[in-house]
Amino acid sequence: MTTVPSPCTNWCDINPENGYCRGCYRTLTEVADWSDFSNAEKLEVWSKLKKRKPQTTE
Template identity: 70%
Template sequence: MELRSLDWFLVFICFYFRFALTIAPSPCINWCDINPDNGFCRGCYRTLPEIADWSKLSNSNKLEVLEKLQARKPQVIQ
């Protein structure tokens, strides 16, 4: 059974929305070093499980992780 052009279009749209339209960007800044005192990456402030699971997380779960990162960052006194 051959796929019609509409079927290919629908496959493309599903792929596009699943992989290309990721709303939540990765917080990785390519400075990967886990702080042994708190378990957070010194670059992005995620935990190892959050880093490992990032590509599998839904956008809503990614946004939840991103919200936690602000509180994990050390506050700079000015």
């Protein structure tokens, strides 16, 4: 069985304004519980990250 990879970017800093890590955009609970999550739970977190990440204009 393949394990869903962590979105961690090794920049761990929780933004106090929204509660998301500035590196991977997970919540502190999601970061702490990642290793205990099932693959389905990990995929659910991944699906939320794009919405959480601020969009940049080029």
